[in-house]
Amino acid sequence: MLVTIFQILYGVIFFSVALMSVFVIFHIVYYSYSVFSKLVMLAIFIPVAGVLLFTNLILFMQIPLANLLPTIII
Secondary structure (H helix, E strand, O other), rough: OHHHHHHHHHHHHHHHHHHHHHHHHHHHHHOOOHHHHHHHHHHHHHHHHHHHHHHHHHHHHHHHHHHHHOOOOO
C-alpha cells in the first residue's frame, strides 16, 4: 500500500515537471526575440529536459521500494 502511494506521488511530480517543460517550450516558441534564438534555445532545452526526465524515470523505477519501505498491516 505504501509503495503504491509513493508511486502515485512520484507520478504526480513527474507529470507536473513534464507539464512545466511544455510551459517553458511554449514560452520559448511564442516569446523569442528572433528565429535564431528560438531554434538555439529549443535545440538546447528539449534534449536536456528529455534526458533529465527519462533518466529520472529510469532511476526511480530501479529503486526497490518494497524492500526499503516497511510493511504496514492494518
